[in-house]
Amino acid sequence: MDLLALADFTLVARHGGFGRAARAAERPKATLSRRVGELEASLGVRLFERGSHTLKLTEEGRALYARTESLLTELDEATTAVASGGDVPRGRLRVSAPMLFSQMALGRIAAQFVLRHPQVQLEITTEDRAVDMVEEGYDLVIRVNPKVDERLVGRVLLRDRLVVVAHPELKFPAGNEAVPAVVRPANDGTGWELATPRGERRVSITPVLKLASLIMIRDAARAGVGAALLPYSLVAADLQTGGLVAWGDAKGPPIEIWALYPSRRLLSARVSAFLEELKQAFPLGSPEELANFAQRTG
Numbered sequence: 001m002d003l004l005a006l007a008d009f010t011l012v013a014r015h016g017g018f019g020r021a022a023r024a025a026e027r028p029k030a031t032l033s034r035r036v037g038e039l040e041a042s043l044g045v046r047l048f049e050r051g052s053h054t055l056k057l058t059e060e061g062r063a064l065y066a067r068t069e070s071l072l073t074e075l076d077e078a079t080t081a082v083a084s085g086g087d088v089p090r091g092r093l094r095v096s097a098p099m100l101f102s103q104m105a106l107g108r109i110a111a112q113f114v115l116r117h118p119q120v121q122l123e124i125t126t127e128d129r130a131v132d133m134v135e136e137g138y139d140l141v142i143r144v145n146p147k148v149d150e151r152l153v154g155r156v157l158l159r160d161r162l163v164v165v166a167h168p169e170l171k172f173p174a175g176n177e178a179v180p181a182v183v184r185p186a187n188d189g190t191g192w193e194l195a196t197p198r199g200e201r202r203v204s205i206t207p208v209l210k211l212a213s214l215i216m217i218r219d220a221a222r223a224g225v226g227a228a229l230l231p232y233s234l235v236a237a238d239l240q241t242g243g244l245v246a247w248g249d250a251k252g253p254p255i256e257i258w259a260l261y262p263s264r265r266l267l268s269a270r271v272s273a274f275l276e277e278l279k280q281a282f283p284l285g286s287p288e289e290l291a292n293f294a295q296r297t298g
Helices: 003-015 018-025 029-043 059-084 099-116 214-222 232-241 269-281 287-295
Strands: 048-050 055-057 091-097 120-126 140-144 152-160 162-166 179-183 191-196 199-210 228-231 245-250 255-262
Touching: 003 018, 003 029, 003 059, 018 029, 055 059, 091 099, 091 269, 099 120, 099 214, 099 232, 099 269, 099 287, 120 269, 140 269, 152 232, 152 269, 152 287, 162 214, 162 232, 179 214, 179 228, 214 228, 214 232, 228 232, 232 245, 232 287, 255 269
Parallel strands: 091 120, 091 140, 179 199
Antiparallel strands: 048 055, 140 255, 152 255, 162 228, 162 245, 191 199, 191 245
16 A cells, blocks of 8 residues: 555545645645545545535545554654654644543643643543544543453553542441432442441442532532542542541452553554653552642642
């Protein structure tokens, strides 16, 4: 396959039209149109839907663009690094991360990263769904307890644990009576299995409030609405000040926050630099580190 034709296709797709791509690259519009046409002929598919005033990627075009953009960027980055005698992080870096971790830590980490690496254009999206990083064009994803994916490799950034907390006035149940609880909308459980100083206990619950955000759940627990099952890192400060009390740790595997990237790619300089930024923020990978990082203001 003609690598130059792929580069021309990517250029047109990135700019959304032959005219804009031609002006950006200072190349003839007719040349770009011809080379994209030759690429379509060699593949046997249409990559663009051509209207009188519009140009849109077809489904095949979007799939090809999702793969070629990052690969060609990496090639350009590699050749530029060799020519300049160093491997300086540069180019676009797209990261997907879960909402809570983003709110607790990623704002300051992202700011520190771009100050250190001004040639990187960093973009972080926050969502809790399991994005397809290959199809959606992400360079790095941060996920909580991710499922095994043979296309991805990575490393654990942090470990956390789930604790049941409540306002000090809401007492731990002495018997089998259910306690009011604040839970997430998808939660349809009837209780929590806990490890407590008095041994293993099961606490029955009656959901009285359902909230989508863990921060909202913590705030409702602070107000005394009910007990809540939350990451230790999110409530560590409240436990220290006495605003909340811990009833016990939830039984089960620990929470693991992973950084993942495609296994088929060489690790680019910008991804390596961002991973190093995360490692510097959390060298031990403990829940206490995340809690302390979120509390720091300077």
